[in-house]
Amino acid sequence: MPKKLPYGRQSIGSREYELIKEVLESDWLTQGPRLGQFEGALKDLCQTDYAFAVTNGTDALYLACRAAGLGPGDRFITTPITFAATANTAVLCGAEPVFVDIDKNTLNLDLNLVEKALQADDSIKVILPVHFAGLVCDMDRLADLAGQYNAIIIEDACHAIGGQYQDHQNQWHPVGSCHHSAMTCFSFHPVKCMTTGEGGAVTTSNPDLARRLTLLRSHGITKDPDILEKNDGNWYYEMHDLGINGRLTDLQAALGLAQIDQLPQWQQRRLELVKKYDSDLAELPQIQTQQRPQNEDRSCYHLMVIRTENRRELFDWLHEKEILVQVHYIPVHLQPYYRKKFGTKPGLCPEAEKYYSEALSLPLFPAMSDQDQERVVQAVKDFHQRAK
Ligand SMILES: Cc1ncc(COP(=O)(O)O)c(C=O)c1O
Numbered sequence: 001m002p003k004k005l006p007y008g009r010q011s012i013g014s015r016e017y018e019l020i021k022e023v024l025e026s027d028w029l030t031q032g033p034r035l036g037q038f039e040g041a042l043k044d045l046c047q048t049d050y051a052f053a054v055t056n057g058t059d060a061l062y063l064a065c066r067a068a069g070l071g072p073g074d075r076f077i078t079t080p081i082t083f084a085a086t087a088n089t090a091v092l093c094g095a096e097p098v099f100v101d102i103d104k105n106t107l108n109l110d111l112n113l114v115e116k117a118l119q120a121d122d123s124i125k126v127i128l129p130v131h132f133a134g135l136v137c138d139m140d141r142l143a144d145l146a147g148q149y150n151a152i153i154i155e156d157a158c159h160a161i162g163g164q165y166q167d168h169q170n171q172w173h174p175v176g177s178c179h180h181s182a183m184t185c186f187s188f189h190p191v192k193c194m195t196t197g198e199g200g201a202v203t204t205s206n207p208d209l210a211r212r213l214t215l216l217r218s219h220g221i222t223k224d225p226d227i228l229e230k231n232d233g234n235w236y237y238e239m240h241d242l243g244i245n246g247r248l249t250d251l252q253a254a255l256g257l258a259q260i261d262q263l264p265q266w267q268q269r270r271l272e273l274v275k276k277y278d279s280d281l282a283e284l285p286q287i288q289t290q291q292r293p294q295n296e297d298r299s300c301y302h303l304m305v306i307r308t309e310n311r312r313e314l315f316d317w318l319h320e321k322e323i324l325v326q327v328h329y330i331p332v333h334l335q336p337y338y339r340k341k342f343g344t345k346p347g348l349c350p351e352a353e354k355y356y357s358e359a360l361s362l363p364l365f366p367a368m369s370d371q372d373q374e375r376v377v378q379a380v381k382d383f384h385q386r387a388k
Contacts, residue, residue, distance in 0.1 A: 007361045028250050035248060039053050042260070051202070055247070056188075057192075064183040064185050067213050068125070070090055074126070077100050078100070080101075080332045087128075099333040125152060127146055127154070129142060131159055136165035154181065155176075155178075158189075161300065163298060163299045163300035183206075193267070198252070216246070277373070278292070289307075290305055307359060334346060
């Protein structure tokens with residue numbers, strides 16, 4: 001049997017074992033020093049003022065939406081081509097989704113349609129763009145639109161940690177710098193570009209949002225003497241808002257610390273693999289790939305997505321050969337929950353629906369060898385040879 005090739009996989013080395021062992025032997029499995037160290041490393045990577053490492057990417061998005069004050073009566077814009085959590089977290093806050101279609105080349109939100117949606121609806125409070133597969137949205141233009149219509153941008157960068165993007169003045173910004181947004185959210189699930197098992201983070205450069213995030217991540221509880229209403233003694237705390245336990249453990253933070261140091265080399269390997277896929281697959285007219293930025297050398301790609309009209313057959317063909325491709329994503333507005341609760345239906349986002357009917361994610365992870373990649377490309381070529 002050939003070796004199974006998943007579409008994504010974590011890389012774990014000796015440094016991960018070392019740092020986790022240290023935590024296991026220490027007094028602090030959680031709420032210890034590793035969490036702050038990991039948050040410091042995230043701040044350095046993103047070149048921003050505040051980083052909060054949290055339980056997972058879903059909680060990162062939920063906390064960011066809560067910190068932004070999203071609630072009942074508000075609407076938010078997002079893309080249907082994302083994991084359900086992007087929309088779910090804003091809905092959990094009581095807000096209503098406005099699904100805006102994707103651009104067929106970038107597979108990110110179509111910003112002309114975002115503009116139209118903002119013009120048509122003054123209850124839109126938040127825009128949740130997703131940097132799909134690691135391709136960063138046009139943040140300059142989005143920030144202009146958000147400014148014009150008084151909307152708050154929360155970046156869902158669960159696919160894009162470690163990447164940098166260029167603005168319209170050709171200045172580089174790390175994803176997570178929040179140069180064009182209020183907050184940025186990350187996921188550290190094992191298939192992502194770095195992992196803490198489960199885990200996520202919110203970054204921001206806004207001190208008020210940072211205060212809200214601090215409170216909401218810890219049950220809404222504070223011991224801060226500056227905001228306590230009274231003080232009964234050293235044990236005393238007060239609950240000022242309704243929050244969650246969103247803390248990452250020190251075991252996970254240790255894993256994250258070991259991983260984050262290796263992110264630049266993994267980013268390079270992902271880029272190399274994506275470039276090779278792009279050039280090898282260019283021979284096949286039946287396959288389209290995602291648009292790349294003009295200068296892509298600082299992108300950190302999470303997924304290698306392709307489009308083909310024979311997606312279903314190709315999916316089965318590759319799985320038979322132990323190449324475990326996936327589909328990202330089933331459009332969120334077509335999920336039964338959204339259809340029943342918000343009346344969304346087929347035809348609402350035609351580009352997203354067409355993309356879904358053709359989408360396939362090929363294996364992409366740093367430990368993938370050149371031979372592994374050749375095997376995937378050959379299998380895709382063989383399929384098209386056979387289909388002739
Ligand atoms: C775009 C996107 N948003 C949100 C999430 C949720 O992250 P997590 O699985 O860490 O909760 C994911 C991860 O699956 C994702 O890919």
